[in-house]
Each structure stands twice: as structure tokens, then as C-alpha cells.
Amino acid sequence: MANLIHRLKGALCAALITLSGIMGFAAKSNAQQVKNVVLVHGAFADGSGWKALYEILTKKGYHVTVVQNPLSSLEDDAAATKVVLDKQDGPTILVGHSWGGAVITEAGNHPNVAALVYVAAFQPDSGESALQWIQTAPPAPENGIQPPDDKGIVYYDKAKFHAGFCADIPKAEADFMYASQGAFYVKGFATPITQAAWHTKPAYGIVATEDKSIAPEIERKMYQRSNTKITELKGSHVVFMSQPEAVAKVIITAANAVK
DSSP: OHHHHHHHHHHHHHHHHHHHHHHHHHHHHHHHSOOEEEEEOOTTOOGGGGHHHHHHHHHTTOEEEEEOOOOSOHHHHHHHHHHHHHTOSSOEEEEEETHHHHHHHHHTTSTTEEEEEEESOOOOOBTOOHHHHHTTSOOOTTOOBOOOOTTSEEOBOGGGHHHHHOTTSOHHHHHHHHHHOOOEEHHHHHOOBSSOGGGTSOEEEEEETTOSSSOHHHHHHHHHHTTOEEEEESOOTTHHHHOHHHHHHHHHHHHHHTO
């Protein structure tokens, strides 16, 4: 009888040790799950355009921060993004739209960045600029990007803004987006990337197939070259506003893949 009790105690002890190990592993896996998302807007926009995506992700338990780019230079925008990345408490998915793609390519070397998500965005290599890439295909007739003014600021033609930039959102939203955009200085557009983060970080890219501001074929070429995991969505340049659920799905996929 004593021998039986001794064996039962040994079995119980072993079971408890195994259970403890399983729980410890689960806790560790949970702790490693990526829950931070940083959103970087592009030119002819500001951070307010991310609102719908922000709401979807926060309801799913993600900690989301929106960068307000000064749009004054690549260096300034990358610095603004790094300030936000410094404040993250762990691994982070860094998301960039349009010009913001160049910004996350530069800033994405930050140690808190676990993966990059490009939303209808530029993805230059080291030594390349966004300007080089947009010149590789003729602009769509709806495209309203104008030459820089005497201060070096680039504007989007107001008459073409809805059709050329954000055709699949309501006109009232497009009007607000136009009114709230930052002043975009062309020198940032022409500045080459110093070290492209996608060489060392997993990358996901969304091609907006109806994009009239960056030709979809340009997006495809950049993403294919870098072995970025590509998702195609039928939408305008601001597909993150017109289809936030679909864009959130790509971000969540990236977060789950790198945990």
C-alpha cells in the first residue's frame, strides 16, 4: 500500500511538472504575440485617414499608434516614425501607405519592428528613391500630382483629387482629406533610401488594382522584386479607407506570422 501511494505521488508530481511546463510555454507564446501596430501616412494626407483601420484593430486587441509625418523630408519623416517606435513596448508591425512606404523602408530597421506592411506604397531599395519608381510607368489620366511650387512643395490638383486619389470613398470624405493634408516637400520624394529594411524584415504588400496615383504595375514590380507577400485588392489608392477590414486582415496575418 505504501509503495502504491509513493508511485501515485510520483505520477502526480510528474503530471504537475508537465502541466507547469505547458502553461509556461503558453504564457511565453502569448507574451511573444505581436500586438503593436504603427501606421504611417503618405503624401497628400494626414493621420486622420487611418481612423477606420485604427478602430478595427483596437477592437481586436491591438495597440495602434498613428504617426503624423511632417512631410518635410525623408529624414524628418523617418525620425518622426522612430520616435513612435521608441515608445512601443515590444515587437511592432510597421505599416506605410503611399509615400509612407519609403518612410517605413528607412525607419523599419528599428529594433522594435517585427514586420513591414506596404499599403499601395513605395518600396525602394537602398540607393533608390520613390521618385525613381513613380517615373517607371506613365501616369493615369486621373492622376493630379502637380510639379513643385517655388517653395519645393508638391500639391495634388483639387479638381482631380477625388477621381485620382480616392475614388471609392464618398466625396465629402475626399473633400475633408484634401483639406486636412500636409504640405509635401519634393526633396523627400527624391531622397534615396540609405538601408532598405525589407532586406532583413518580413514584408507584406497590398496592390490597389484601381490605383490612379501609383500605377498598380509599379506596386507589383517593387513587391515581386523583394519577395514581399502580395495581396491584391480592387480599390483606389486609399484602399485602407475604402476596405479597412481587408487591410486589417493583412496586418493581422503579418502579426500572427512573426509572433
